[in-house]
Amino acid sequence: MNKNYRILDLIRRNRSPHENHLIDGLVDGRVSRRDFIRHGSLLGVSLPLLGRITAVAGFGGLPSLARAQGTPGATIRVACIAPTATIDPVTTSDFTGFVLLQQAGEYLCVGGPDLVLQPVLAESWKSNDLGTVWTFKLRKGVKFHSGGEMKADDVAASIDRLADPASSSNALSVFKGILQKGATRKVDDYTVEFHLDTPNGNFPYMLSSDNYNAIILPASYKGDYEKSFDGTGPFKLEKYTPKVGASFVRNENYWGLMALPERTEFTFFNDEQSQILALQGGQVDMMNAVSPLAGIVLLNDPNFNIISAKTSAHNQFHMRCDSDAFKDPRVRRAIALCLDRDKLVAGLHKGRASLGNDSPFAPIYPSTDASVPQRKQDIAQAKQLMEAAGAGKGFKVTLTTERYIDIPEYAQLIQNWVKEIGIDLDLNLLDQGRYYGDAVFGKSNWLDSVMGITDYAHRGVPNVLLAAPLKSDGTWNAAHFKNRDYDALVSSYIAALDLEAQKASAGKIQNLLLEETPVIFGYFSDLLVPTAKGVTGVQPTAMGQLFLDKASKA
Amino acid sequence: MVFLGGQVLPGNVGRAILGPFADQRAVDTLNHTLGVDRPLLTQYATWVWNFVQGDMGTSYIFRSPVAPFVIDALGNSIKLAAVAFVLVVPIGILSGVVAALNLNRPLDRIISLGGLSVAVLPEFVTGIILVLIFGVWLRWLPISAAWPRDSGFFTQLYYLILPSLPLFLVLFGYIARMARSGMIEALDSDYTRTAVLKGLPWRTVIWRHVLRNALLPTITVIATQTGYLIGGLVVIETLFRYQGIGSLIVTAARGKDFPMLESGTLTIGIVYAVATLSVDFLYSVLNPRIRLGSDQ
Numbered sequence: 001m002n003k004n005y006r007i008l009d010l011i012r013r014n015r016s017p018h019e020n021h022l023i024d025g026l027v028d029g030r031v032s033r034r035d036f037i038r039h040g041s042l043l044g045v046s047l048p049l050l051g052r053i054t055a056v057a058g059f060g061g062l063p064s065l066a067r068a069q070g071t072p073g074a075t076i077r078v079a080c081i082a083p084t085a086t087i088d089p090v091t092t093s094d095f096t097g098f099v100l101l102q103q104a105g106e107y108l109c110v111g112g113p114d115l116v117l118q119p120v121l122a123e124s125w126k127s128n129d130l131g132t133v134w135t136f137k138l139r140k141g142v143k144f145h146s147g148g149e150m151k152a153d154d155v156a157a158s159i160d161r162l163a164d165p166a167s168s169s170n171a172l173s174v175f176k177g178i179l180q181k182g183a184t185r186k187v188d189d190y191t192v193e194f195h196l197d198t199p200n201g202n203f204p205y206m207l208s209s210d211n212y213n214a215i216i217l218p219a220s221y222k223g224d225y226e227k228s229f230d231g232t233g234p235f236k237l238e239k240y241t242p243k244v245g246a247s248f249v250r251n252e253n254y255w256g257l258m259a260l261p262e263r264t265e266f267t268f269f270n271d272e273q274s275q276i277l278a279l280q281g282g283q284v285d286m287m288n289a290v291s292p293l294a295g296i297v298l299l300n301d302p303n304f305n306i307i308s309a310k311t312s313a314h315n316q317f318h319m320r321c322d323s324d325a326f327k328d329p330r331v332r333r334a335i336a337l338c339l340d341r342d343k344l345v346a347g348l349h350k351g352r353a354s355l356g357n358d359s360p361f362a363p364i365y366p367s368t369d370a371s372v373p374q375r376k377q378d379i380a381q382a383k384q385l386m387e388a389a390g391a392g393k394g395f396k397v398t399l400t401t402e403r404y405i406d407i408p409e410y411a412q413l414i415q416n417w418v419k420e421i422g423i424d425l426d427l428n429l430l431d432q433g434r435y436y437g438d439a440v441f442g443k444s445n446w447l448d449s450v451m452g453i454t455d456y457a458h459r460g461v462p463n464v465l466l467a468a469p470l471k472s473d474g475t476w477n478a479a480h481f482k483n484r485d486y487d488a489l490v491s492s493y494i495a496a497l498d499l500e501a502q503k504a505s506a507g508k509i510q511n512l513l514l515e516e517t518p519v520i521f522g523y524f525s526d527l528l529v530p531t532a533k534g535v536t537g538v539q540p541t542a543m544g545q546l547f548l549d550k551a552s553k554a
Numbered sequence: 555m556v557f558l559g560g561q562v563l564p565g566n567v568g569r570a571i572l573g574p575f576a577d578q579r580a581v582d583t584l585n586h587t588l589g590v591d592r593p594l595l596t597q598y599a600t601w602v603w604n605f606v607q608g609d610m611g612t613s614y615i616f617r618s619p620v621a622p623f624v625i626d627a628l629g630n631s632i633k634l635a636a637v638a639f640v641l642v643v644p645i646g647i648l649s650g651v652v653a654a655l656n657l658n659r660p661l662d663r664i665i666s667l668g669g670l671s672v673a674v675l676p677e678f679v680t681g682i683i684l685v686l687i688f689g690v691w692l693r694w695l696p697i698s699a700a701w702p703r704d705s706g707f708f709t710q711l712y713y714l715i716l717p718s719l720p721l722f723l724v725l726f727g728y729i730a731r732m733a734r735s736g737m738i739e740a741l742d743s744d745y746t747r748t749a750v751l752k753g754l755p756w757r758t759v760i761w762r763h764v765l766r767n768a769l770l771p772t773i774t775v776i777a778t779q780t781g782y783l784i785g786g787l788v789v790i791e792t793l794f795r796y797q798g799i800g801s802l803i804v805t806a807a808r809g810k811d812f813p814m815l816e817s818g819t820l821t822i823g824i825v826y827a828v829a830t831l832s833v834d835f836l837y838s839v840l841n842p843r844i845r846l847g848s849d850q
Contacts, residue, residue: 085571085615093573168584172577281689281697436574
């Protein structure tokens with residue numbers, strides 16, 4: 001398709017240097033259309049404008065978002081695991097908790113399919129040239145369920161609350177070193193500025209559904225969220241009963257398109273198997289998520305649909321770099337070379353996963369450098385590395401991990417594979433409470449074990465995954481990996497606003513981690529959402545949120 | 555014991571609520587807000603002092619009073635136990651009596667062997683099989699015991715049938731065998747022989763003389779199962795998503811929710827004590843020989 005340079009020039013006139021650099025990348029072919037849209041959304045360029053730019057640059061516009069509308073008035077019944085604690089936007093940390101939060105509450109923006117950020121309560125955003133100040137323009141005329149209009153005071157109070165160390169905020173680890181309490185400032189009723197501690201090119205993700213605690217509440221919020229579920233969303237709370245379930249009804253005063261379902265019902269179960277039985281028995285219409293191993297019965301049943309989304313969720317297999325067994329990186333690389341990753345994806349995940357390449361850079365991230373070679377199983381090379389490291393006769397070591405979803409099976413596969421290079425793995429499977437312990441060094445099997453496997457949820461950007469588990473001062477650094485070059489590369493990656501600069505740092509980080517291999521990333525799991533046949537319009541995010549406003553039943 | 559046991563478990567309440575990846579400052583703040591950073595003895599003494607005054611405390615994980623949770627869960631457990639009782643007691647006793655009256659005949663063997671066979675299967679095995687048959691394949695019964703909001707008596711009963719069936723299977727063999735052996739002993743006794751020899755009709759012999767004596771040990775067994783049926787159904791409650799006191803205690807233990815755990819455990823203890831005491835009273839009513847002040 002032809003490029004229309006005249007219109008492109010007109011568009012460029014009002015864009016920032018970073019936005020223009022991104023447009024250059026698209027026009028020159030250095031940035032793919034998909035990466036252009038994802039990164040453009042991050043920089044705050046509206047989706048219609050992004051579509052116009054791709055069209056005039058000769059790559060075609062965005063596909064129309066219009067879709068066939070389902071039948072209104074349904075009651076959508078969802079099975080989910082019972083929340084582990086009270087539902088509170090400040091403290092909630094479990095999957096069901098944030099699915100419920102997001103039924104009545106809304107974010108400034110949402111990480112949509114392919115990680116494209118879509119505006120919700122914010123209409124637009126942009127940063128200064130350094131990426132230290134981000135300005136968000138708010139949507140006008142949005143009402144809370146309790147009646148007041150959502151304004152900058154509410155946004156500032158909501159985000160300030162999460163950044164406050166005195167508030168028990170679960171999002172404190174997201175904002176640590178990035179956004180302090182008091183650094184969220186109202187400019188006018190519909191404009192908010194975020195003054196960051198350091199430059200951050202991915203900051204909008206931290207205010208999006210990716211930071212699931214960041215729903216916008218009235219400034220006057222004092223707790224007791226379960227009584228009201230006050231928010232601005234398309235559904236209002238009908239009833240919440242701890243340990244039993246929750247139901248929501250359509251918000252007739254919603255600022256956007258009215259939700260199709262009349263009601264939604266969330267029923268709590270204690271385990272995945274009971275949810276599957278309820279779905280099969282017709283007592284619910286869908287589950288909020290299922291693992292491939294437990295859900296295999298649904299994957300192969302024509303009575304059910306599986307909505308699938310690529311994510312960056314994974315299990316980190318760490319080896320302590322300060323232990324006798326693993327201080328030599330050649331031993332760590334040898335173990336990584338034993339894994340048959342294709343079989344992991346095909347067998348353990350029934351094809352519903354992506355290959356991992358021993359770094360947090362999942363294939364879904366636009367900044368991932370795809371030119372870095374994929375590590376594959378190579379037992380001969382692994383044996384050579386063991387010999388070279390003086391460990392040719394092998395050794396015995398304990399792999400400590402948690403009983404959670406597919407981790408026990410993953411550990412058993414690893415146990416079998418490393419036998420080939422003489423390593424005798426003793427599996428120590430613990431329940432999650434014992435594995436994580438107090439989650440601080442010295443009081444946690446997770447952080448103190450010589451070797452372990454830990455589950456990590458999806459993140460829309462790899463920043464947290466690059467820092468906390470791998471930087472020298474990382475609070476989740478179970479591998480006890482300390483490398484100054486790595487720390488510097490991560491800092492430059494996080495500060496970069498420009499996609500190509502991010503990609504350049506990413507490539508260096510990926511190669512460094514392949515060389516050092518403190519942590520093995522075998523695969524990145526897909527999110528699987530099973531629905532009964534006839535249920536349509538369900539929109540999950542890679543994070544696991546469930547948007548039901550366009551859902552219907554045949 | 556429960557309190558101390560709870561302290562031995564790794565982790566802390568704030569960490570259990572906020573998750574392993576939360577910032578330590580947030581965890582410390584939450585622990586302070588909940589009061590779980592106070593000395594153990596202070597926490598325990600405070601809870602006991604409040605409990606003896608009728609205050610079960612506030613749940614750490616649900617951050618609301620414990621009493622409504624415990625009362626609701628106990629009520630649910632009693633409902634499920636009642637349905638299981640109503641099913642298993644008459645059928646179990648009747649089967650035992652029929653087996654004894656048909657001693658060593660095929661009917662006796664079917665009841666004895668069948669009852670024993672199903673009794674040795676754990677509830678989660680029979681539960682899953684029943685769910686698959688009646689809930690998934692035939693779709694006759696709901697697989698969850700949680701009835702819809704504002705359901706009436708019969709709807710609740712309908713939802714409780716499937717979860718009560720595994721309990722029926724566990725207890726049926728036990729009760730039927732106790733009734734059978736009691737009947738055999740009573741049928742073989744001197745007073746039965748006397749009643750028959752003095753010309754009483756067979757039906758009268760059974761009703762007036764045999765059954766009353768034969769069922770005393772069975773009633774004791776049934777009553778001692780009350781505690782199990784109300785407080786020990788964690789597996790069934792989990793499988794059928796039922797909010798009974800067993801699942802309440804498991805949730806509390808997982809979350810290190812001490813006020814909920816301690817209150818739930820004490821409630822179950824009280825249920826066991828009341829059930830045992832009731833058995834003693836019932837036994838004295840049915841058996842004049844052990845009444846206080848009796849001659850014998």
